[in-house]
Amino acid sequence: MVANAGLDGEALVALDRETQFHPFTAIADQQGNGALVMAQAAGCSITDVSGRTYLDGAAGLWCVNVGYGRTEISDAIHRQSLELPYFHSFNTVANEPSIRLSERLLQLAPNGMRRVFYGLSGSDANDTAVKMLWSYNMLRGKPLKRKIISRSYAYHGVTAAAGSLSGIPMVHQNFGLPLDFARHLSRPDLYRDAPARGFSTEEAYSDFLARELEDMILAEGADTVAGFIAEPVMGTGGVLPPPAGYFAAIAKVLEKHDVRFVADEVITGFGRVGAWFASDLYGIEPDLIVAAKGLTSGYLPLSAVLVGERIWSVFEEASRDGRPFAHGFTYSGHPTCAAAALANLDILERESLVERVAAMAPAFGSRFAETLLNLRLVGDVRSAGFMMGVELVADRATKAAFPALLKVAGRVALAARRRGVLVRALPNSDVIALSPPFVVTDAELSQLAETLRDAIDEVTADLVREGHL
Numbered sequence: 001m002v003a004n005a006g007l008d009g010e011a012l013v014a015l016d017r018e019t020q021f022h023p024f025t026a027i028a029d030q031q032g033n034g035a036l037v038m039a040q041a042a043g044c045s046i047t048d049v050s051g052r053t054y055l056d057g058a059a060g061l062w063c064v065n066v067g068y069g070r071t072e073i074s075d076a077i078h079r080q081s082l083e084l085p086y087f088h089s090f091n092t093v094a095n096e097p098s099i100r101l102s103e104r105l106l107q108l109a110p111n112g113m114r115r116v117f118y119g120l121s122g123s124d125a126n127d128t129a130v131k132m133l134w135s136y137n138m139l140r141g142k143p144l145k146r147k148i149i150s151r152s153y154a155y156h157g158v159t160a161a162a163g164s165l166s167g168i169p170m171v172h173q174n175f176g177l178p179l180d181f182a183r184h185l186s187r188p189d190l191y192r193d194a195p196a197r198g199f200s201t202e203e204a205y206s207d208f209l210a211r212e213l214e215d216m217i218l219a220e221g222a223d224t225v226a227g228f229i230a231e232p233v234m235g236t237g238g239v240l241p242p243p244a245g246y247f248a249a250i251a252k253v254l255e256k257h258d259v260r261f262v263a264d265e266v267i268t269g270f271g272r273v274g275a276w277f278a279s280d281l282y283g284i285e286p287d288l289i290v291a292a293k294g295l296t297s298g299y300l301p302l303s304a305v306l307v308g309e310r311i312w313s314v315f316e317e318a319s320r321d322g323r324p325f326a327h328g329f330t331y332s333g334h335p336t337c338a339a340a341a342l343a344n345l346d347i348l349e350r351e352s353l354v355e356r357v358a359a360m361a362p363a364f365g366s367r368f369a370e371t372l373l374n375l376r377l378v379g380d381v382r383s384a385g386f387m388m389g390v391e392l393v394a395d396r397a398t399k400a401a402f403p404a405l406l407k408v409a410g411r412v413a414l415a416a417r418r419r420g421v422l423v424r425a426l427p428n429s430d431v432i433a434l435s436p437p438f439v440v441t442d443a444e445l446s447q448l449a450e451t452l453r454d455a456i457d458e459v460t461a462d463l464v465r466e467g468h469l
């Protein structure tokens with residue numbers, strides 16, 4: 001099949017300029033440079049309408065875990081769309097795919113999860129988690145317990161509540177966010193923050209961050225704080241694995257002050273870090289787990305909030321008077337999306353892809369470190385499973401950052417794209433993120449590493465010529 005058969009690429013780019021409002025896109029960039037219009041994909045590669053193929057080092061947006069072109073998922077979508085394409089799940093209505101999926105998720109999830117609530121995106125799932133915490137406390141007679149603590153540069157979505165929990169400045173600017181229930185404290189950053197504070201061990205740094213959390217809870221008043229939300233490995237905020245002992249220290253503080261833990265596993269769930277859920281890998285015992293992305297590998301939109309025993313038991317007891325849980329979406333429990341998720345989970349299990357990530361993770365980390373850490377611009381290479389962050393700096397010795405207006409990571413990502421590789425420049429920091437599909441080959445990993453090295457070398461030469469280095 002010809003990639004651009006029946007398509008006029010230039011006409012599509014022009015039509016896109018005139019019709020579509022893109023997320024996280026500078027309108028001037030869309031108008032000036034036009035869109036990169038994708039047409040086909042298979043394995044770890046994606047092809048645009050001009051016929052050029054790219055190696056996708058980011059799995060879309062952290063999500064295409066099983067790779068592109070999985071006919072099993074497409075076939076499951078087709079079959080379900082013929083049988084029951086859609087029906088709602090309000091008022092005790094259900095469908096077989098969402099029932100089967102719920103059973104399976106509870107079997108895969110950490111111990112203590114009791115029910116599954118469905119949406120379509122990580123953002124709406126985090127909004128659901130917020131409302132669950134608020135309702136849980138109101139039902140317990142603690143209506144003032146509404147504040148939720150997140151971390152600086154965390155990403156939890158962009159809806160009004162989830163965007164408030166996100167700690168990325170660009171998500172707040174020009175939207176009047178964050179709303180007043182959200183609070184933010186330090187992110188765990190072993191590259192910059194821990195050394196700057198003088199901590200020589202990860203455990204000491206973790207203890208400090210736990211004390212910072214407790215100080216915030218006490219300053220706000222424990223009777224006003226409902227929850228703490230965290231990604232087990234911070235993704236968009238810089239690809240930051242937790243320091244040793246971090247979540248154990250955090251858990252003690254939360255339990256002491258009756259504050260519930262929300263694990264945002266939108267990125268880390270379904271194998272991204274080499275375990276079905278990162279909560280198991282890091283010894284987290286969450287009250288709520290938020291999942292999306294890898295749940296369907298992006299083939300259809302679907303999110304889930306897994307509800308733990310402590311919260312579920314309060315909801316269950318309160319329901320005895322006949323009151324409904326008055327929250328949900330038109331597409332909650334969508335049967336076709338659930339069918340896609342079931343087929344996706346079949347692939348992950350049948351091909352042992354979660355175990356493959358765990359087995360390949362050490363070599364993945366070392367390969368990029370060996371290729372990149374001697375480069376002038378590279379300050380740090382850090383990874384967890386198939387998540388990696390390459391931090392670019394103006395000075396390796398001092399860790400001095402480049403001026404934001406230079407957009408150095410963005411320039412590297414564009415240089416890699418010109419060479420046929422897609423990587424992601426993270427917002428508000430000069431970090432290149434990599435998160436390849438789980439089916440990536442050794443040869444493709446070598447291509448990713450070598451192309452990224454060449455792209456960094458190109459941008460380094462440009463910065464020297466421009467007088468920035």
